[in-house]
Structures are given as C-alpha cells and as structure tokens.
Amino acid sequence: MPNKAPVFKPYNQHQIMMLPPSLEELIPESHTVRVVNEVINRINVEPLLSAYQTKGTSSYHPLMLLKVLVYGYVSNIYSSRKLEAACKENIHFMWLSAMNRPDHHTINRFRGERLKDALRKVFEQVVTLLAQEGLLSIEEVYTDGTKIEANANKYTFVWKKAIQTNKEKMKAQINQIWQYAQNISDTEDDLPEPPDLTTINKEKVEEAIAQLNEALADKKNIDKKVKAKLNYINKNFLKNMDKYEQQEAILGERNSYSKTDEDATFMRMKEDHMKNGQLKPGYNTQISTSNQYIVNYTIHPNPTDTTTLALHLAQHQQSFGTAPQSLTADAGYGSEENYALLEELNVAAFVKYGKFDKEQSQRYQDKQLFASDKLYYDEVNDQYICPMGQAMTYVGDSRKQTTTGFKQTYRRYQAKNCSHCPLNGVCHKSKENRIIEINASLNRLKEQAYQLLNSEQGVMHRKKRCYDVEPVFGNIKHNHGFKRFMLRGKKKVEIEWGLIAIAHNLRKKAA
Structure with a gap:
C-alpha cells in the first residue's frame, strides 16, 4: 500500500480576510494589560497635562505614554529602546498605544522630564483606588528598606575621609616650610605671625601661601627640596582646595559619592556576587506595604535605615493627609528619635529595638x-x-x-x-x-515598645511583617530582575522607583 501524505492545516500568508481580526479580539479579557489600561483610565491626568506647553507642534498623549511605560515595567521591559520596539511588534503595546509609535527619545524624555512632578500624584491615585476596592490599608503599614545599585561607575568614587586626609597633608607641608623659614630667619621679628590652619579652607591656604612666599622671597641659598615643595604648593594647593570644597558641597552629610551619579552613595549590597563586601554606588529605597501592595516609597542617599523613617513618614502624611495608625518595622528603625517621632504622631509603633530578640532568650x-x-x-x-x-x-x-x-x-x-x-x-x-x-527617655520608650510588641496584636504584626513587606523586594529584584537603576540622579531614580511601585501594585491586582 502507498504511504499516505501527512495532513496540515491551511497556511497561506497572503490569504485575504473578509473580516480582519482587531487587536481587541486578540487580548484575553483577564490579561494584565487590561488592568493597566482600566486603572490608568480612572486617574486624573491633570498633573501630567501641566507638564506640556500650549504652543508648538502636537505631542503624543501623556495618558498613552504613561500606559506604555507602566505596562513596560509590569512586563520587565525597562529600556526605552525596547519599549519603542514593543510598540511596533507587541500586540499588547500596540493596543495600549492605539498603534502610535513613539520613538525611544520621546519615551525617555517623558519618563525623565514630564513625569518629574506628576508621577507621585499618579502613584497616590492608584493606591487610593486600590484602597477603595479593599485591597490594601493606608492606616496599617509595614516598613522596610533595601539598597539598589545606581547606574554609576563603581571606580569613580569620592570619599570624605580621603579629602580630610589630603587637607591634613597640606597643613603639614605648609607648617613644615614655615618651620624652615623660622630656622633660617635671622630674628623672629622678620616673620609675621604663623598662619592659623586649625580649620583649613581656601582663604586660609591662600593667605598662608602668600606669607610663605613673602617670608622666603629675600632668602638666599634656600634648600632645593624646600624650593621644590614651595613651587608645588604655589602650583597645586589653591586648585586642590577649590576642588575639595566643591566635593564637600556635593557630599553634604554623606561619606562618599560617585562622580558619574553624584546623588549615589557607596553602600554594601546584599546582592554581592563576588561575596567580598565590595562597596557599590547605590540608593536606599524605603517602602511601606499593606497586604504586599506598596503604599508609600522614598529614596535616600544614606545607607542606614534608622535615619530614613522621619522623611518616610513625612511623605506618607503629605500623600494621604495623615500619618498611619500603626507601623511595623524591624530593629533597624528602633532608635530614641524614631520612637519619639512615632509617639508624637500618635502612631502605634510595633518597632523592635536592637536587643529585643536577644532579650527573649533566658541564656x-x-x-x-x-x-x-x-x-x-x-x-x-x-x-x-x-x-x-x-x-x-x-x-x-x-x-x-x-x-x-x-x-x-x-x-x-x-x-x-x-x-x-x-x-x-x-x-x-x-x-x-x-x-x-x-x-531615661529611651528606657521608657523601649519599655513601651517591649509591652506593645509582646501583646497579642504585636505578635500578630511581627509575624505578618516577614511575609508582607520583605517578599515585595524579593519579587521586584529576583522575579522581575530589577537590581540596578537605569536613570541617574535622585529625582530620576525616584521616578523609576515610582514606576516600579505602580507596576508592582497593578501586577498584584491582576494576579
């Protein structure tokens, strides 16, 4: 018997359809892209519209660009070039953009500039909508922080300690030459008062150099090494002091920063694949969650969580008009300052102090x-x-x-x-x-925290914290691969983290 030929389904790329399918038909009713579209359509876009000028050529609608960006972060697409390609190739993005094709410059400019003053309002509206649906609570929150690497070169660092060391070396060299000038002087009356370099700055260094030049101007047979040092001081010290003062202005209260992102501070990261404790430029991202939804977020340049709580609570008050009724956090936030602040705001503080866990042990x-x-x-x-x-x-x-x-x-x-x-x-x-x-004040606050944490309600909050706020960071970092910011500068990093927060909330709502 002859072998039968296999049977295939019809395949003709050039077949003309009487009723071509629409993008609407190709997207399932329960797909995440529909959740993004529905929620963004419900928010007030007036803050976005105010970022545009009334004159000039027409622009892509900000609502469309916002949907594309948010759904991009939902889908782990963070690059503006990849978002540009998705608007041409991916049916979900094509449906959201109504077949518009913004280029990567437009998307990047919208993200970095247009959203600068508006994204926080968008995030707050999304949180409010989710709260109205009963998915989260604004009053009862769980707070934690994590460090995320900045888009900066880890070898272009500036350290406050190095600046201070270099200043001390400059003082030592000036004093050394001044001592030499005294030794070769005929009488002490020939020299003016020695320069006061107790606190060193550009003006004092300039004055000291002028005095050294004047003191040694008429001297003959000056030691060659001293002369070389004086020439080096004349050539470099004022320029170096100018550089150090500019760097100190950028540093502020921090100990370090990166030259390629001056807002980033060098911190130890948990995701250290080399496992050598290497410092990397990064930001301390703080979030408050409820039912694993992000309720509030802030970005900080300091690596310790202790000093972030005041600004984080202030942002919560600014966003929702009042402080939360209760806040649960780990021992990283247990300081006298934080306890006093929470007490002043009448917030139930389920916050551990440093030795709380150890104190539970009889040993x-x-x-x-x-x-x-x-x-x-x-x-x-x-x-x-x-x-x-x-x-x-x-x-x-x-x-x-x-x-x-x-x-x-x-x-x-x-x-x-x-x-x-x-x-x-x-x-x-x-x-x-x-x-x-x-x-006495700290002891009273710690005793108050101890009683609250060991109450029935406190035990419940302590247990819930581990599976409320911590999994959010794990989901963002490991499941969705966001371990490094793409934008530079604190303001743009805040925009990017805000998009991450909105995307996380909408992704969870869709699930």
Missing part, C-alpha cells in the same frame, strides 16, 4: 545580671543600687547629638569603693569606680 538574660538596666533604682533618693548593695549616686548629665541633630540626655551615676569589691572585674571592666549612663 542572654543570665549573662546580663550586672547590666545597668538590671540594677535596682531608688526613686526617692535618685540612686541606683549596685550588685553588692552599695548606692550609686547621681554625678551629673552628659548630652549627645546624633548625626541627624537629635539631642539625647544621659544621667550619670557613680559607685564607690569598687577597688575593694569582690565583684570587681565581673561587674565591670573599668579600673575606676563604675559609672553608668541612663537615658
């Missing part, structure tokens, strides 16, 4: 028998009782100030006759009589 408690917070306090006589039963009397206050300017007051109490005490060396390590410093 740790046994090791802390001689700690200052374990000593008995006699309120009537304002004194602490040491482990041997001796009184520790009040000897004065000490005041400290944090890097953010928050002032702390410590009351100091000193023991007596520690040298003859049988517990000497076990109770404390000092060779003098033991002194303890008590921050």
